[in-house]
Amino acid sequence: MLENWDVVVVGGGPAGAAAAIRAKQLRPDARVLLADKADFPRDKACGDGIAAHGREELALLGVPGLIDDYRPARGLSVVSPGGARVTAAVARPNHVVPRTVFDARLVDAARARGVEVRRHRVRALTLHDDHVVLDGALSARTVVAADGANSAVRRLIGVPPAPDRHTAIAVRGYADVPADDDVQFIAMQKDGWPAYAWSFPVGDGTANVGFGMMLPRLRATGRPGREVLHGRLAELLPDLPTRDLRAHHLPLSPGRPRPGAGRVLLAGDAASLINPLTGEGIYYALLSGRLAGEAAAEAGADPLAAYRRKLRGALGRHLRTTDVLARAAQSPGFIDAAIATAARHKEVFDLLVDVGLGAGTVPAPIALTVARRWLWNGLRRG
Numbered sequence: 001m002l003e004n005w006d007v008v009v010v011g012g013g014p015a016g017a018a019a020a021i022r023a024k025q026l027r028p029d030a031r032v033l034l035a036d037k038a039d040f041p042r043d044k045a046c047g048d049g050i051a052a053h054g055r056e057e058l059a060l061l062g063v064p065g066l067i068d069d070y071r072p073a074r075g076l077s078v079v080s081p082g083g084a085r086v087t088a089a090v091a092r093p094n095h096v097v098p099r100t101v102f103d104a105r106l107v108d109a110a111r112a113r114g115v116e117v118r119r120h121r122v123r124a125l126t127l128h129d130d131h132v133v134l135d136g137a138l139s140a141r142t143v144v145a146a147d148g149a150n151s152a153v154r155r156l157i158g159v160p161p162a163p164d165r166h167t168a169i170a171v172r173g174y175a176d177v178p179a180d181d182d183v184q185f186i187a188m189q190k191d192g193w194p195a196y197a198w199s200f201p202v203g204d205g206t207a208n209v210g211f212g213m214m215l216p217r218l219r220a221t222g223r224p225g226r227e228v229l230h231g232r233l234a235e236l237l238p239d240l241p242t243r244d245l246r247a248h249h250l251p252l253s254p255g256r257p258r259p260g261a262g263r264v265l266l267a268g269d270a271a272s273l274i275n276p277l278t279g280e281g282i283y284y285a286l287l288s289g290r291l292a293g294e295a296a297a298e299a300g301a302d303p304l305a306a307y308r309r310k311l312r313g314a315l316g317r318h319l320r321t322t323d324v325l326a327r328a329a330q331s332p333g334f335i336d337a338a339i340a341t342a343a344r345h346k347e348v349f350d351l352l353v354d355v356g357l358g359a360g361t362v363p364a365p366i367a368l369t370v371a372r373r374w375l376w377n378g379l380r381r382g
């Protein structure tokens with residue numbers, strides 16, 4: 001016996017919850033199932049940083065106050081690999097909310113809107129012209145695959161996993177910090193570049209701290225991943241004992257695949273939607289999940305074509321921008337020039353935040369200013 005659903009969403013992280021909520025918003029009568037292999041609340045390795053852009057997505061999903069009880073973080077300080085530093089107030093505050101809390105609240109919001117939430121690990125899938133069957137038991141008109149960086153559904157529909165050269169790996173932990181510390185700190189690392197460490201105060205006397213680097217760089221050390229990541233974090237924060245260490249892969253957007261096959265739509269990390277400059281993925285997850293939920297709710301003959309159009313409209317130019325910037329950023333000198341320029345010009349700082357945490361693009365005059373400084377620094381060094 002097959003259970004029939006209009007939409008089955010696989011994975012209850014921000015991408016999956018957003019998809020389920022949006023499908024129900026647009027079609028309250030639709031039968032929507034949210035299936036996750038874990039019960040909520042559950043932990044997820046993450047820096048817990050939720051950009052202002054992500055809060056805009058929460059408003060679109062009808063849950064504008066979801067994280068209002070968390071303190072806004074107005075300061076951001078970034079040190080480039082070569083030691084250029086910028087510290088400034090962000091135009092719109094970011095938030096830091098542990099994922100055990102954030103994800104569970106989103107899943108509760110989905111449930112409150114009539115989404116059925118069920119513990120279920122998807123292991124098998126069959127594509128048909130007008131429906132999809134999961135595990136021989138669930139039949140859906142459309143499936144939204146939001147099952148994260150190691151997406152089983154992505155593999156089952158024949159979309160290859162993210163290539164190593166476009167995959168990062170990061171470890172996060174929690175540490176005690178002064179309760180009034182409200183500056184998000186990012187220290188880029190020359191050693192093993194591209195790599196960076198962060199400290200994101202939550203606002204309750206703790207901070208999410210972590211360290212991330214590209215997967216091929218980690219493999220090249222020839223040492224166990226855990227030893228390298230934990231060791232680097234301890235080196236960087238020698239006076240700050242960290243607890244609850246947990247690591248995970250980050251499939252970066254330059255390695256993004258086609259976002260689905262047949263009536264299966266990939267969203268969030270399953271679609272390799274993580275910003276290659278900052279590791280930001282929650283905003284992209286909420287946005288792509290919302291758009292996948294829309295395409296699924298419309299229930300047209302070709303939901304994948306509709307989803308691709310929506311994604312292109314929302315993120316196309318931005319993703320092409322970050323593809324180019326990620327290539328330029330292979331040279332630490334480029335990032336040094338960008339951070340040094342941001343330290344002098346607040347509009348460049350705001351723009352970098354928008355590109356790194358939102359859907360911003362770079363106007364030609366600003367690209368030229370940074371390129372000139374990069375060239376000038378290079379010539380001086382030469």
Ligand SMILES: Cc1cc2nc3c(=O)[nH]c(=O)nc-3n(C[C@H](O)[C@H](O)[C@H](O)COP(=O)(O)OP(=O)(O)OC[C@H]3O[C@@H](n4cnc5c(N)ncnc54)[C@H](O)[C@@H]3O)c2cc1C
Nearest residue numbers: 011013014015037046047049122147148170268269281282
């Ligand atoms: C260390 C680290 C730090 C990061 N810091 C930040 C940050 O500060 N800010 C930011 O914006 N982004 C950050 N990111 C990226 C961010 O965590 C991800 O982009 C985000 O979690 C993506 O959300 P998602 O919903 O696509 O996937 P996930 O949050 O990974 O959710 C996937 C869900 O799918 C479920 N699932 C998996 N397989 C199955 C299956 N077969 N069947 C059913 N369910 C399944 C899982 O249980 C999980 O609940 C960080 C990532 C890492 C690793």
